[in-house]
Amino acid sequence: MEHLLGGAGEVGWIALKALLLYLSAVVGLRFGSRRTLADLSPFDFVAAVAVGAIVGRIPNAHDASYLTGVATLAAVLAGHWCVTRLHASPSVGHLLDPAPRLLVLDARVLERDLAQCGLTHADLYALLRRQGVEDLGEVRFAILEARGQLSVIRRTSGRGDMGNLIQPVAARQARVEPQP
Template identity: 25%
Template sequence: MSNPVQPFDWERMFIHDFPWSYLGEVAFRTLFMFIILLTALTVSGKREVRQLSIYELVLLIGLGSAAGDPMFYHDVPLLSAVVVFIVMMSCYKLATYISDKNKTVRHVLEGEPVYVIENGCILTQNFKEEDLGQEELFSDLRMGGIEQLGQVRTAILEANGQLSIFQFSADDALPGLTTLPNELKKHTEQIQQPGDYACCTCGNVHKFNAPVQLFNCPKCSKTTWVKAVK
């Protein structure tokens, strides 16, 4: 039967029954996990990061774990958490310093702004490379007051995952693909009435002068269309 925990046992609180050299291992473990977290978040893409920088997110995850365990578990020494904090903050400072000084490193870890819409059409290749879903894109556009893609001159997915939207003036807006969910449900592959229709995949607007059973979009080769909105 183990001995009961003695409150305010300073040796147990700060180092427990580990040798002092164990703190060096804690520092190594922290550095290792910092690199793993940084790599994982870099690979996962900017949409997962959103408003925080990738470095800030790594720091929050690492420090949150380091701070939580010593609060609850009596066999987790406080000095281990202190070492974790010191190493994590040092790695954070070093990584941000290198990123600020080296453009290549900054682009690899943080990414670059990517154009996703130009002149009312989705740039499908960039769209795919960013692993960005159309529902996410349209949600951001709706939050920016965009009812249809013809209002958008340019949309840029920033390095922090936010979407920057530059609109045409009201007089210059083009017919475009609706961003409203209920309207998108009205898509079809059979054009029954002549008029302007928008491709449901890329937003390209095509004028149909007669009914058509099946028509491939000239830009993305898809066959699903919905009535364009002006």
């Protein structure tokens, strides 16, 4: 019966260790940027999974103390903090996130760019429908952003020229000449 239920003292220590690690993780995450919780990048996702694994694994590990768990949490959160700071750096940040990619230009799907993003027409159409697009003819620009969201500029926007938020993306893909 002891193998099924464990010792009462052991269960109490495991619960206490889990609670303390959870609180330590919450405190550590509160010192991070709000971006961590608001807009998960792949680096944020890895950090969140690692924190969850630490908080879930350490309490049950008989050979790992609370101090070991906190040290592991601190190392993961410090690594994440470093990546976040590098991400904010203009000289390094562009290496960590892919550039936004123009996928639709004047209701025409840019096949090469769609393929380079690893998307199919079905993927693109599903993303467009989520944006409320009923017909491809409505779309002036569709841009796959660095975080994987699709930004859609409709033809009804009233602009005749390419806006300053769209022009750099199109220029990077050699679709237009940069405007001064």
